[in-house]
Amino acid sequence: MSVAAEEQALAAALAAAEAAYLSKHPQSAARHAHALRFMPGGNTRSVLHYAPFPLTWTRAAGNRLTDLDGGEYVDLLGEYSAGLYGHSNPVVNGAIKAAVDAGTVLGGPNVFEGRLAEAICARFPSIELVRFTNSGTEANLMALALCRALAPDRSLVLVFAGGYHGGVLDFRNGIGPLTAPGGWLLGTYNDVQGTRTLLRENAARVAAVLVEPMLGGGCIPGTVAFLEMLRNECSAHGIALIFDEVMTSRLSTSGLQGLHGIRPDLTTLGKYLGGGASFGAFGGRAERMQWLDPGRADSFAHAGTFNNNVMSMAGGLAGLTEVFTPAACSRLNALGDHLRERLIGIGRAHGVPFLATGVGSLIGLHFARSVFPVDPLARRCAALDAQRRSVEALFHLAMLDSGFYLSRRGYMALSLPTTADDCEGFSAAVDAFLVDHRLLLRAVIPG
Numbered sequence: 001m002s003v004a005a006e007e008q009a010l011a012a013a014l015a016a017a018e019a020a021y022l023s024k025h026p027q028s029a030a031r032h033a034h035a036l037r038f039m040p041g042g043n044t045r046s047v048l049h050y051a052p053f054p055l056t057w058t059r060a061a062g063n064r065l066t067d068l069d070g071g072e073y074v075d076l077l078g079e080y081s082a083g084l085y086g087h088s089n090p091v092v093n094g095a096i097k098a099a100v101d102a103g104t105v106l107g108g109p110n111v112f113e114g115r116l117a118e119a120i121c122a123r124f125p126s127i128e129l130v131r132f133t134n135s136g137t138e139a140n141l142m143a144l145a146l147c148r149a150l151a152p153d154r155s156l157v158l159v160f161a162g163g164y165h166g167g168v169l170d171f172r173n174g175i176g177p178l179t180a181p182g183g184w185l186l187g188t189y190n191d192v193q194g195t196r197t198l199l200r201e202n203a204a205r206v207a208a209v210l211v212e213p214m215l216g217g218g219c220i221p222g223t224v225a226f227l228e229m230l231r232n233e234c235s236a237h238g239i240a241l242i243f244d245e246v247m248t249s250r251l252s253t254s255g256l257q258g259l260h261g262i263r264p265d266l267t268t269l270g271k272y273l274g275g276g277a278s279f280g281a282f283g284g285r286a287e288r289m290q291w292l293d294p295g296r297a298d299s300f301a302h303a304g305t306f307n308n309n310v311m312s313m314a315g316g317l318a319g320l321t322e323v324f325t326p327a328a329c330s331r332l333n334a335l336g337d338h339l340r341e342r343l344i345g346i347g348r349a350h351g352v353p354f355l356a357t358g359v360g361s362l363i364g365l366h367f368a369r370s371v372f373p374v375d376p377l378a379r380r381c382a383a384l385d386a387q388r389r390s391v392e393a394l395f396h397l398a399m400l401d402s403g404f405y406l407s408r409r410g411y412m413a414l415s416l417p418t419t420a421d422d423c424e425g426f427s428a429a430v431d432a433f434l435v436d437h438r439l440l441l442r443a444v445i446p447g
């Protein structure tokens with residue numbers, strides 16, 4: 001078959017899959033149609049949208065999700081890594097329920113926040129003092145604000161194309177239309193030479209470098225050489241190095257910084273560390289964080305009505321100290337490493353452009369022959385590639401049909417209840433998809 005014929009076959013396969021999806025999920029379709037009347041796109045969180053409409057979830061337990069039409073799915077998305085504990089973990093839920101029963105909006109310190117701070121400082125040696133926020137976005141905004149306040153004569157922050165640090169700190173396609181204003185210097189992720197030069201040329205004007213040690217978008221790990229270069233250059237030029245470990249903190253007991261042995265000046269956290277309730281945190285060297293001490297006459301104020309809300313504090317504390325033990329952390333990340341290798345092997349065995357990237361329990365699937373090195377503009381073109389988008393959609397609908405939930409872009413975050421059998425079942429579904437579509441994939445995915 002010619003490429004044009006394969007492209008037509010792809011369009012026809014996708015149309016058939018969408019029609020089957022619609023007939024299988026009438027109640028989710030109706031729920032979406034109702035929401036469309038009151039919310040733009042029927043949606044209040046863009047990443048959760050996919051065509052023709054997203055499934056509506058009604059129940060969840062362990063790593064199983066139930067949709068409005070009664071279908072059950074293995075949850076491989078794990079709420080973009082915030083669902084580490086799985087659904088309704090009894091220890092975490094018990095702690096949240098007890099806290100709620102004892103009173104919610106207390107308007108003062110509670111018994112959980114100091115203990116959660118202690119547990120976080122114990123896990124992450126680079127975090128000597130920590131503050132809580134309501135989201136990872138807010139944690140990054142506060143960390144940046146603190147660094148800028150401490151270096152008022154430096155107006156720039158170095159970030160990386162492909163990076164994501166929150167709704168208003170979105171650099172996946174460069175500096176986005178909703179990116180918070182001000183002073184961004186945009187580097188190329190994993191480009192050691194280019195970034196070193198950029199930093200040296202602008203050193204006196206750079207207050208901070210904000211970087212994910214693994215790009216969450218696509219699960220592209222930062223190389224040790226790249227991250228070490230950032231550490232060295234920041235130290236040499238008095239620049240604050242901020243690791244955004246909102247997503248990656250789960251990859252060892254002390255995050256990716258612990259795995260790589262690199263100590264940032266500040267770290268931002270979020271996701272599962274609130275036990276499934278809204279959460280963010282930023283922390284690091286005492287010499288920086290102590291400026292937030294309200295006992296100082298010259299302190300900077302850090303506000304937030306719900307920073308210490310008892311749901312996040314109690315749930316986060318129970319989860320981190322009683323559930324996400326070092327043994328549980330190792331088991332889950334080993335499971336992810338094994339699954340990634342298995343998926344890579346399946347793609348290779350069928351000779352199709354299919355890759356799995358990531359570290360430990362975070363996995364990115366790609367219909368591509370290569371995702372390294374990361375060139376942001378190449379990534380951007382690839383992201384706009386209509387054929388690849390159609391393949392991703394076809395794959396996603398096929399996985400849903402087989403009972404596996406992951407993101408449309410192929411992002412997966414395994415949760416603690418995930419078993420080796422779940423991974424085997426998913427591998428079999430991927431294998432079947434690649435077998436069924438191998439000719440089409442080889443034809444429509446560019447080399």
Ligand code: PMP
Nearest residue numbers: 135136137164165166216246247
């Ligand atoms: N940083 C990273 C690396 C993230 O993955 C996210 C969320 N996906 C954020 C920051 C923002 O966190 P939140 O959604 O809690 O604001």
